[in-house]
Amino acid sequence: MRRPPWQAADREALDCDGFNENPTGDGGDPGAVIQYAKTLPPPDAIAAGKLDEAVWITENFEDAQRDAYAGSIQAGIGPFTLTPEYQTSTKQLADRRIALAGARLANVLNAQLK
Numbered sequence: 328m329r330r331p332p333w334q335a336a337d338r339e340a341l342d343c344d345g346f347n348e349n350p351t352g353d354g355g356d357p358g359a360v361i362q363y364a365k366t367l368p369p370p371d372a373i374a375a376g377k378l379d380e381a382v383w384i385t386e387n388f389e390d391a392q393r394d395a396y397a398g399s400i401q402a403g404i405g406p407f408t409l410t411p412e413y414q415t416s417t418k419q420l421a422d423r424r425i426a427l428a429g430a431r432l433a434n435v436l437n438a439q440l441k
Contacts, residue, residue, distance in 0.1 A: 367426040375430035378438070383431070387424065394420050 377383070395417050 364429070367422050367429075370423075370427040370430040372430075374427055375434060378431065378435055383428075390420060390424065 374386075
């Protein structure tokens, strides 16, 4: 198994011009975050009910290996060319994972506050 890109020795070379630094594109503005959240796809209800953090980690790692670090991102320190297709695909993945994380956070809080 090859090393995931986030374990590379030269983290700066993996930045890909900041593409993955701010997937929401919000710039830290709370109003923009709220507007962005309204555009997210609905989370999978069954997946949102899984409250085991180990499951979340495994899901994220598998998604990253299969989708985010395949194709345009290869072994090595780059530079990497991020195609429009790659950017669209990883943005969709980020949106799905962010929506799911929000639903899971809500479920955790609801369970703890009962």
